[in-house]
Amino acid sequence: MPYTQEQIESLSVLYRADGVSVEQVISTLREMERRSIVRTCEYSGEVIEGEPFVIEITHWRNVPSGRHATWSFRWMRQRWVERHYFADQEAAEEFGCMQCTNCGDWFMPDHVEYEGVEVNGDWYCSYDCAHDAGWETCEWCDCWVHNDDSLYIEDGHTFCDSECANRAGWYLCERCNEWTHEHDFRTVHTGGREEEWCESCADYHAVWCDGCDELVDEDDMAYDDEDEYRCPECRGESCSCNSHSHSHARRNVQNDLGRIESWNYCPPIRLFGISPFRMGVELETDSGNDRYAYAVALDKLEGFKEHFWMTNDGSLCNGVEITSHPMDLEYHWKLYSDGLYDNISKIANEYKFVSHNSGNCGLHVSVSRDALGKSVLVQDATILKMMRLMQRFEGQFLIFSRRKREDMEQWASFKTYYDYSPKDTKVDVKGGNERVGVFQKAADFKSRENTKYRAVNICHAHHIEIRIFRGTLKWSTYFASLALVEGMARVAKVKPLEWIENVSWYDFMDEVIGKVSVDGPREMLVAYLDEKGLR
Numbered sequence: 001m002p003y004t005q006e007q008i009e010s011l012s013v014l015y016r017a018d019g020v021s022v023e024q025v026i027s028t029l030r031e032m033e034r035r036s037i038v039r040t041c042e043y044s045g046e047v048i049e050g051e052p053f054v055i056e057i058t059h060w061r062n063v064p065s066g067r068h069a070t071w072s073f074r075w076m077r078q079r080w081v082e083r084h085y086f087a088d089q090e091a092a093e094e095f096g097c098m099q100c101t102n103c104g105d106w107f108m109p110d111h112v113e114y115e116g117v118e119v120n121g122d123w124y125c126s127y128d129c130a131h132d133a134g135w136e137t138c139e140w141c142d143c144w145v146h147n148d149d150s151l152y153i154e155d156g157h158t159f160c161d162s163e164c165a166n167r168a169g170w171y172l173c174e175r176c177n178e179w180t181h182e183h184d185f186r187t188v189h190t191g192g193r194e195e196e197w198c199e200s201c202a203d204y205h206a207v208w209c210d211g212c213d214e215l216v217d218e219d220d221m222a223y224d225d226e227d228e229y230r231c232p233e234c235r236g237e238s239c240s241c242n243s244h245s246h247s248h249a250r251r252n253v254q255n256d257l258g259r260i261e262s263w264n265y266c267p268p269i270r271l272f273g274i275s276p277f278r279m280g281v282e283l284e285t286d287s288g289n290d291r292y293a294y295a296v297a298l299d300k301l302e303g304f305k306e307h308f309w310m311t312n313d314g315s316l317c318n319g320v321e322i323t324s325h326p327m328d329l330e331y332h333w334k335l336y337s338d339g340l341y342d343n344i345s346k347i348a349n350e351y352k353f354v355s356h357n358s359g360n361c362g363l364h365v366s367v368s369r370d371a372l373g374k375s376v377l378v379q380d381a382t383i384l385k386m387m388r389l390m391q392r393f394e395g396q397f398l399i400f401s402r403r404k405r406e407d408m409e410q411w412a413s414f415k416t417y418y419d420y421s422p423k424d425t426k427v428d429v430k431g432g433n434e435r436v437g438v439f440q441k442a443a444d445f446k447s448r449e450n451t452k453y454r455a456v457n458i459c460h461a462h463h464i465e466i467r468i469f470r471g472t473l474k475w476s477t478y479f480a481s482l483a484l485v486e487g488m489a490r491v492a493k494v495k496p497l498e499w500i501e502n503v504s505w506y507d508f509m510d511e512v513i514g515k516v517s518v519d520g521p522r523e524m525l526v527a528y529l530d531e532k533g534l535r
Helices: 005-015 022-034 089-095 127-132 162-167 199-205 243-253 291-299 329-337 340-350 376-392 394-401 405-411 438-448 475-494 497-502 505-515 519-531
Strands: 053-067 073-086 117-119 122-124 135-137 144-146 151-153 157-159 170-172 179-181 185-190 193-198 206-208 215-217 278-285 308-311 320-324 362-368 463-470
Touching: 053 089, 073 089, 117 127, 122 127, 127 135, 151 162, 157 162, 162 170, 185 199, 185 206, 193 199, 199 206, 278 329, 278 475, 291 308, 291 320, 291 340, 329 340, 329 475, 329 519, 340 475, 362 475, 376 394, 376 438, 376 463, 376 475, 376 497, 394 405, 394 463, 405 463, 475 505, 475 519, 505 519
Parallel strands: 185 215
Antiparallel strands: 053 073, 117 122, 135 144, 151 157, 170 179, 185 193, 206 215, 278 320, 278 362, 308 320, 362 463
């Protein structure tokens, strides 16, 4: 590195003795710098007195480490560190160096080893750091958008908004309102018009007409006099019902009251309540007399059709599953305070339908994934922690659920394929044998435990399902269950995995009770825990 005459003269006083030339001083300076005794600032060129401000840049390269018998090289990764010295941080900033907003490392944006990404006025040392900070690039326009503001579509597609998603060929299914690529749409005739449905909706809710060979909404199909399954146009009728479809005709006669949909039916989802922590409920009822009359009576209740729908379920003998739209706990409590829940139980009693006493009914509570964390990584970690809490306190949850152990193992097992407990912190994760952090464990849990009949069902894209509870029409037990789910999810979201693995049941319950957002359900949870000897 060249030295100015001024630098040489200033240091000559320190190092030059009688008879020592300037060349010898320069040689001494270079040797001292080589030995890290003297440093010069890359920005000002001046000798640094005291501790320098150092920026380190790590290089990696492949180097040959030997030969195989075939005379081809074996390669190994070699690392070395390049250091840049400045008088202080201000000099480094003046030189153009920047500090990564995410990891805090200093870098030089124009250096060949760094990509240097600027996002919304902040600098990151790499794309990985920008992603870790919650930023993603729109798949269509390549602009940066934060996870909180982006439109995320299943399978890893991120867009700024719906306009970019549409330009890239993604649209909402007109039936289930889920994002679907244009190549996966099917044209379905329904209610006298054409709609674009996703493959899933078309497969489960549309059939081919024997007359025109078009896909038609199954609700519009019926058998004609020739026993052919045809659409209204091919039958030459405006009504889709006849004697071959008695139950369907009966529902239409009742002004579409009492529709009992197929088990996998899902209408366009409506969200109720102001909190993002929304829960949907599936309440199974069975063993009654006339389930269609029962369904019509439920549909006639004020507010029922706005908030609930009814489906068949293969686990029921002659029953109806009542499913709610997602609502926060305060909104569920409002429906209870307005008398809707009490009216549901009155109708059930009138038609001899039961839930707890049938022996085969369940209460499933769904929680929005958005409530569990801002990013998919955090959501998955929260879900893993919820599952670990249930595994650690399996006995207590079994008492709370009111289920038999054999029923739990069949419909909502606490067991997982792999052990995620602390004693197995060196589990074999996808072929590795390394200590596993919460995010790696969560990713492994997500990929390996994606099956329906778990205590926590993670098969759905936008919500998880807690399946452990036995069905009930006793609303104090019902709201105690909702309060437990809300409190447990809120605790799992904020507590570290180490706390999850070491907390006692009673301390856990104290945290859960404190996290329940509504007074009424909280009081019902406390009373239920006391009743069961769990507090």
